[in-house]
Amino acid sequence: MHWFRFAVFVLVAAVLQASLADIVAITSLNIKPDLLLILLVFFAIYCNTFEAIISSFVIGFAADIIMVGSPIGPRIIGFGLFGTALAYLSRVITIKKMPYQSIAIFIIAVLAGTLAHLLASFRGQPSASGVYAFIFGTSLYSSLVGPFLFLPSAWWMRIKADRLS
Amino acid sequence: MARKRIKVSKGILFTWLLLAGFIFFLTPQSLTNKFQFAFAGIFRWPLSIGRNISLSARIQRPLTDVVSRREFNKLQSHLANVTEELLEKHKKIERLSGMRDRLHALEGAKLVLADVITASIDGSHSELIINRGQDNGLAVGQFVMGDNSIIGTISDVSPRTAKVRLITDPTSKIAVKIRELKTIIQGGGKNSTKVQLLSIKHKVEVGDEVYARKKPGFLDTPMKIGTVAQCKRDDENPLLWDITVKPTCDVEKVSDVAVIIMNPSRTN
Numbered sequence: 001m002h003w004f005r006f007a008v009f010v011l012v013a014a015v016l017q018a019s020l021a022d023i024v025a026i027t028s029l030n031i032k033p034d035l036l037l038i039l040l041v042f043f044a045i046y047c048n049t050f051e052a053i054i055s056s057f058v059i060g061f062a063a064d065i066i067m068v069g070s071p072i073g074p075r076i077i078g079f080g081l082f083g084t085a086l087a088y089l090s091r092v093i094t095i096k097k098m099p100y101q102s103i104a105i106f107i108i109a110v111l112a113g114t115l116a117h118l119l120a121s122f123r124g125q126p127s128a129s130g131v132y133a134f135i136f137g138t139s140l141y142s143s144l145v146g147p148f149l150f151l152p153s154a155w156w157m158r159i160k161a162d163r164l165s
Numbered sequence: 166m167a168r169k170r171i172k173v174s175k176g177i178l179f180t181w182l183l184l185a186g187f188i189f190f191l192t193p194q195s196l197t198n199k200f201q202f203a204f205a206g207i208f209r210w211p212l213s214i215g216r217n218i219s220l221s222a223r224i225q226r227p228l229t230d231v232v233s234r235r236e237f238n239k240l241q242s243h244l245a246n247v248t249e250e251l252l253e254k255h256k257k258i259e260r261l262s263g264m265r266d267r268l269h270a271l272e273g274a275k276l277v278l279a280d281v282i283t284a285s286i287d288g289s290h291s292e293l294i295i296n297r298g299q300d301n302g303l304a305v306g307q308f309v310m311g312d313n314s315i316i317g318t319i320s321d322v323s324p325r326t327a328k329v330r331l332i333t334d335p336t337s338k339i340a341v342k343i344r345e346l347k348t349i350i351q352g353g354g355k356n357s358t359k360v361q362l363l364s365i366k367h368k369v370e371v372g373d374e375v376y377a378r379k380k381p382g383f384l385d386t387p388m389k390i391g392t393v394a395q396c397k398r399d400d401e402n403p404l405l406w407d408i409t410v411k412p413t414c415d416v417e418k419v420s421d422v423a424v425i426i427m428n429p430s431r432t433n
Contacts, residue, residue: 011208016215018208018212019212019215019283021219049175053175060186066283068294068328071197073186073187080179080183
């Protein structure tokens with residue numbers, strides 16, 4: 001794993017998520033793809049378990065940092081937990097085809113988003129009525145977009161092309 | 166001398182990182198906010214550019230022979246503010262004839278213009294980070310304007326940045342008046358706010374203008390917040406109104422704001 005490349009990649013993704021991602025936002029709920037979550041799934045699938053655990057928590061931290069006004073922690077825990085689980089799962093089940101990657105992104109996004117929301121609620125963070133629709137919409141949008149971002153991600157991270165099929 | 170390499174198992178690593186996550190989670194938000202401020206401060210330039218690009222991409226091209234809805238709302242708010250200010254003056258003249266009239270609404274107040282660095286607007290919270298802070302005289306509680314209407318208040322400040330809690334944030338509560346009726350609005354997410362606990366004996370209609378009430382030291386004259394967009398009986402308690410207020414300013418598209426500092430000499 002090229003950790004410097006990883007750090008730059010996560011920072012760029014965090015900045016894009018906090019600013020430019022609004023371009024592709026849809027509906028009044030401002031639903032947009034979660035770039036950091038897509039990266040989480042990418043690293044969980046294509047890195048070894050040790051690297052995947054570290055990258056999951058780091059990406060969770062980045063996801064918390066860009067969420068202005070929300071407490072830091074829920075996404076570190078949510079992303080870390082489910083990213084690690086996916087890393088172990090991908091050792092057993094091969095998730096190399098795009099439809100499977102799409103399903104993996106959707107499931108992880110729903111689970112991590114819901115856990116992060118519940119933890120934030122536990123900290124007294126108020127929630128509006130459309131929050132579950134927002135999580136579902138974001139998960140669906142990310143799952144549709146995510147697999148197409150895996151190839152450029154692999155190129156940047158210098159992960160061999162034969163690991164992608 | 167060969168360096169001894171410490172080996173950490175995956176289980177231990179996971180436990181440590183999860184523990185770190187819980188430490189962050191249980192740390193008071195006032196402390197962890199510093200990380201968010203630091204991120205917004207360090208990446209201020211790319212975040213501003215990115216946000217401006219996304220805003221310009223989302224704003225529709227206006228027709229050539231009419232003004233845009235945003236410009237129209239802006240001018241309408243200005244007109245409403247001036248009209249309200251005029252009415253206030255008339256009332257005061259009637260009440261205190263012979264005495265020196267009060268100052269112009271924002272005369273003596275300092276308006277600090279700021280650009281939005283990041284906006285976090287979704288169902289659960291609506292907040293902005295702006296590129297002005299304590300160094301510019303900003304303090305918690307000050308009102309923030311966008312398109313000549315009140316859009317929120319300062320909820321947290323660092324030396325160079327500040328956090329604005331928008332009126333649509335579920336935790337935001339602002340004293341307002343609708344006609345001559347004094348009440349409170351609370352953020353309802355999704356670019357709307359709700360009026361709380363208002364009996365149906367009071368007359369309120371769709372289209373009524375909603376003003377932020379005077380707050381000594383922070384706002385010396387009522388200023389427009391929005392208009393009543395929906396007014397119906399509450400489903401759970403038919404004796405109360407269920408009123409939805411639509412903010413004048415489209416907070417999702419705001420790229421620059423003005424912070425009202427009523428007593429600049431004291432705050433600077």
